[in-house]
Amino acid sequence: MMHLRCNAPGCGTTLELHVHALACPKCGDLLEVVMERPQREPCDLKKIWRERRASHRVLDQSGIWRFRELLPFDYADSDVVTLFEGNVALVRGFKSADWAGVTDLRFKHLGWNPTGSFKDLGMTAAITEARFTGAKTVACASTGNTAASLAAYAARGGIQARVYLPAGQASANKLAQALDFGAEVVQVAGSFDQALDTLLAQSEADLQFLNSINPFRIEGQKTAMLELLEQLEWNVPDYLVVPGGNLGNSSSFGKAFRELKEFGFIEHVPRLVIVQAAGANPLAQMWRSGSGELWPVTSPETVATAIRIGNPRSWRKALQAIHYTNGVVMDVTDAEIGEAKAVIGRDGIGCEPASATTLAGIRKLAAAGEMDRDARIVAVLTGHALKDTDYIIHSQEQRAGSV
Numbered sequence: 001m002m003h004l005r006c007n008a009p010g011c012g013t014t015l016e017l018h019v020h021a022l023a024c025p026k027c028g029d030l031l032e033v034v035m036e037r038p039q040r041e042p043c044d045l046k047k048i049w050r051e052r053r054a055s056h057r058v059l060d061q062s063g064i065w066r067f068r069e070l071l072p073f074d075y076a077d078s079d080v081v082t083l084f085e086g087n088v089a090l091v092r093g094f095k096s097a098d099w100a101g102v103t104d105l106r107f108k109h110l111g112w113n114p115t116g117s118f119k120d121l122g123m124t125a126a127i128t129e130a131r132f133t134g135a136k137t138v139a140c141a142s143t144g145n146t147a148a149s150l151a152a153y154a155a156r157g158g159i160q161a162r163v164y165l166p167a168g169q170a171s172a173n174k175l176a177q178a179l180d181f182g183a184e185v186v187q188v189a190g191s192f193d194q195a196l197d198t199l200l201a202q203s204e205a206d207l208q209f210l211n212s213i214n215p216f217r218i219e220g221q222k223t224a225m226l227e228l229l230e231q232l233e234w235n236v237p238d239y240l241v242v243p244g245g246n247l248g249n250s251s252s253f254g255k256a257f258r259e260l261k262e263f264g265f266i267e268h269v270p271r272l273v274i275v276q277a278a279g280a281n282p283l284a285q286m287w288r289s290g291s292g293e294l295w296p297v298t299s300p301e302t303v304a305t306a307i308r309i310g311n312p313r314s315w316r317k318a319l320q321a322i323h324y325t326n327g328v329v330m331d332v333t334d335a336e337i338g339e340a341k342a343v344i345g346r347d348g349i350g351c352e353p354a355s356a357t358t359l360a361g362i363r364k365l366a367a368a369g370e371m372d373r374d375a376r377i378v379a380v381l382t383g384h385a386l387k388d389t390d391y392i393i394h395s396q397e398q399r400a401g402s403v
């Protein structure tokens with residue numbers, strides 16, 4: 001039976017799948033969904049998943065739910081809250097590859113989802129579960145994208161939404177989305193970390209928390225890797241590069257690779273590279289120091305507001321993913337992010353600043369000889385270019401002014 005299990009080594013507390021718990025009742029660590037080996041063979045499932053793209057069943061048209069054999073899915077079709085998320089492009093980045101000094105670079109653009117970020121992949125799963133377990137109000141702390149996504153899916157599912165944002169720090173575009181979808185917006189003085197603490201201190205009985213510490217979010221986000229591998233005809237790339245903020249996404253990708261390998265879908269896994277912004281880099285600092293504990297950055301600061309996070313809650317899971325995939329953790333400066341973002345724009349793709357950490361990171365690794373120039377690389381772009389238009393206009397103005 002699928003169930004929830006505490007992620008802390010040596011604890012192993014288990015809970016039923018639908019209890020709605022965010023933390024282990026014994027030790028307080030994060031929970032994860034324990035999947036069962038699917039009943040069908042990997043080669044059959046790969047075929048079924050692909051064929052579902054031609055199906056008219058709503059569940060099959062979602063790029064998340066067509067992979068339901070690897071998700072906690074024991075719902076009726078009508079229980080599922082979907083906006084037809086997933087099924088996004090994998091695009092070659094030619095100019096980006098040249099700029100970074102590599103030859104084989106693809107972008108998996110998760111910003112090309114209904115609300116413009118990867119959050120939709122986890123949100124369809126988390127809102128479906130919240131509604132299934134009777135939630136009246138759902139809430140999250142957010143640097144903006146989770147808020148926009150939660151607001152949209154809650155509206156879709158007929159549930160009240162409340163979002164806690166660091167006051168004055170989320171981009172206007174993301175705030176506008178949350179308002180458009182009818183969420184109640186609470187502005188909290190401080191950074192994302194304070195907003196999350198404020199949320200976690202709420203004790204209303206029927207309020208459900210949908211940050212990425214929610215294990216169902218992680219499950220939905222996992223499917224990005226299934227879809228990616230399907231697009232690569234299940235030829236595993238050498239590197240998978242992802243921005244790191246609260247570290248939910250990297251945790252989910254690590255879980256996806258672990259399950260795919262354990263269940264026989266792939267024989268080896270890509271090396272995971274997590275790239276943080278230098279002003280919000282607690283995991284990169286920890287990695288460099290070789291320490292076993294994470295020291296939060298108390299005043300995180302970066303132009304990539306989506307990842308302006310000093311105390312990432314999923315760091316242990318992300319670190320497990322790094323160890324499992326023989327991965328790397330690193331950081332890049334705001335100037336490097338700005339340059340990389342402009343190059344991705346020139347490829348006609350575009351992304352928000354946080355996503356550009358990936359290309360900046362690849363360039364740095366290639367220049368240092370730590371990444372083979374002919375490696376097969378996939379960089380995950382997490383947010384749409386229109387998520388932070390102020391940033392684009394200001395940086396273009398600065399460039400024009402400096403000519």
Ligand code: F0G
Nearest residue numbers: 142143145146245246247248249382383
């Ligand atoms: N990229 C974008 C565009 C994001 O919005 C986020 C996180 C990340 C990367 C980092 O992902 O937290 O899973 O490591 N945004 C959250 C939010 C925190 O509230 O929208 P992570």
